[in-house]
Amino acid sequence: MRRSHPLLSAWAWLTYAFLYLPILVLIVFSFNDSKFGATWQGFTTKWYSVLFARSDVREAVTNTLLVALSSTLVATVLGTLIGFGLWRYSLRWRTPLTFLLVMPIVIPDVVMGVMLLMFYALVRGGMELTGWTFENGFWTVMLAHVTFQISYVSLTVRSRLAGYGQDLMEAAADLGANTWQGFRQVILPLALPGVLSGALLAFTLSLDDFVVTYFTSGSGFKTLPVLIYTSVKKGVTPDINALSALLVLATVLLLVAGNALTRPRRVER
Amino acid sequence: MKRHLPSAICLLLLLTACHRVEPKDTAAEGNGTTTPAPQSRNDGRTLRLFMWSEYIDPEVVRAFEKQNNVKVVIDTFESNEAMLAKLQGGGASYDLATPSNYVIATMLRAKLLQPMDKAQLKNFGNVAAGFVDPPFDPGNTYTVPYQFAATGLAYNSGRYTPKQEDWSLIFGPEDTVKFALLDDPREVIGAALKYLGYSVNTQKVEELREARNLLRRTVQKQGFESFAGGPEIRNKLLAGTIDLGQIYVGDLLSGAAEDERLKVFLPTPGTTISTDLLVLLRGSPNPALARSFVDFVLDGENSAAISNYTYYGNPNRAAQPLLDPFLKSQKAFSPTDEDFQAGRVEFINELPQGRVPRLYDRIWTELKSR
Secondary structure (H helix, E strand, O other), X not given: OOOOOXXXXXXXXXXXXXXXXXXXXXXXXXXXXXXXXXXXXXXXXXXXXXXXXXXXXXXXXHHHHHHHHHHHHHHHHHHHHXXXXXXXXXXXXXXXXXXXXXXXXXXXXXXXXXXXXXXXXXXXXXXXXXXXXXOOOHHHHHHHXXXXXXXXXXXXXXXXXXXXXXXXXXXXXHOOOOHHHHHHHHHHHHHHHHHHHXXXXXXXXXXXXXXXXXXXXXXXXXXXXXXXXXXXXXXXXXXXXXXXXXXXXXXXXXXXXXXXXXXOOOOOO | OHHHHHHHHHHHHHHHHOOOXXXXXXXXXXXOOOOOOOOOOOOOOEEEEEEOOOOOOHXXXXXXXXXXXXXXXXXXXXXXXXXXXXXXXXXXXXXXXXXXXXXXXXXXXXXXXXXXXXXXXXXXHHEOHHHXXXXXXXXXXXXXXXXXXXEEEEEEOOOOOOOXXXXXXXXXXXXXXXXXXXXXXXXXHHHHHHHOOOOOOOOOHHHHHHHHHHHXXXXXXXXXXXXXXXXXXXXXXXXXXOOEEEEEHHHXXXXXXXXXXXXXXXOEOOEEEEEEEEEEEOOOOOXXXXXXXXXXXXXXXXXXXXXXXXXXXXXXXXXXXHOOHHHHOOHHHOOOHHHHHOOOEEEOOOOOOOHHHXXXXXXXXXXXXX
16 A cells, blocks of 8 residues: 555644544543633542532433433334345335435434424324323433434445345245344344444434434433533533543543444354 | 344334323322422422523522422523424423523414413512513513623723723724624624614614614724624633623623633613513413412522522512622622613513514624625
């Protein structure tokens, strides 16, 4: 491979600095002994203790993780099946179906959020007629997240499978496997890196999401992004810097773990 | 295990579809020490507030919870518009919200509010004169003032001291100071109108044209730094990167508590003011509890505690003697009744639909895209 031009690598370093310096500043300022963080007032770790004492933050963290884990689980299972289906059955419906799957990715978040808010209101209206009722909260947020996560998972799974021919399934059938067994024992192991990266993507998207969550969460249920974003107006308190620093740390760990998991491996068996 | 996954998922989805909220009337034995967990929407024991962040003293909330053996759930929003969107979508059932005065008309049109029923608020008499019977809600039928913010000019005395307390520092012909303005059309245009001696709610095209010409010159000055939010301007002043900043007095005072070189004044000949109001939402599951909370907040001691926490203006007469001495010492913190009567501080009101708001929009767009 050709060595890159020095200007090019300088540009790359500049880009990295542009991306990561703000994060670095944030982490440094989470140790700043000032309520506003405009100027450096000395080193302190008090914001971390303030942070850990806040019950609303603890609650928001729990909510965020619960939503992210459960929605990722659902989206991964459904998305994998859809990805498999799109690969397996070359119907004339494939193009419109793929189009429908891409839609949630390109629709602006705010449209998605308002759309779901109205949808839930409609469903609730209908259900109240029958005496059943529900409140927006964990379930509505979780399902809302699934709606956009499915797209990402199914597309990564599909693109992972795109290189393989249908002969794999036929070979499996020749050996006596039905579709489910073929899927389970041949295709799924092959698609696994795609499934895992799709799941990780879905997980981070869920952790990240503010707009859709804000609209679908009803009252009394908030996640971390909602908590943080809605604090911006009156000025973010420094304990939020501490929280953000911890989040960055957690994300880095997750990325490293994800990298290790999805590194291409030889399929055993 | 994996084999059962599909069926588990189906079960999960089914559960989701028919998650039934059981009416739990098995009231917890109120021994006063534990706060009950939030239950169904209209249990009379859970109060849901929708407000700005950092906008209430947690101690006051705890006191109310303890006194009534209820649970208070607080959700926050970051703009009046985001709050409106969520409430209008009907996805959330809150009891009380704290919108700013200029969206009240919109909320009334959208039928989001129900009357506050002043007769039930025995502490309503504590409301200061300037906030009773406001133009956006004659007779205080729907709103009770919560906190207010006059807009002042702030400076870092370590860097710059103004000769006079006047808008001309910014709008005058001199171009020696470095300044920032609030990123808000009504505040900026309002300041220019006030400098020219007009009302912040003017609908006269001629006056608006004059304000536009003035602002056009202003943002072309060497000293003009940026449009920014309140906390951002406070941080710029703390860091000493600007001399003067238009700012909500509350945002500045919380900074002045950390760095006493920060000062703020209400410039002559006048300035804008906006209030945040407690409103009872139409869908409120627990209106009785909500009213008792409003009454609790109207109590002088509680109201003072809230202002001492937020550093935002206090519209409560009974609270005035109990305010933090630092706040009391700040002239900009409490405009006097005369200030109101003389029009020195003027509420930003909603403009009637039609041509006038479009003019404001056009001026703002032009300034921002300069």
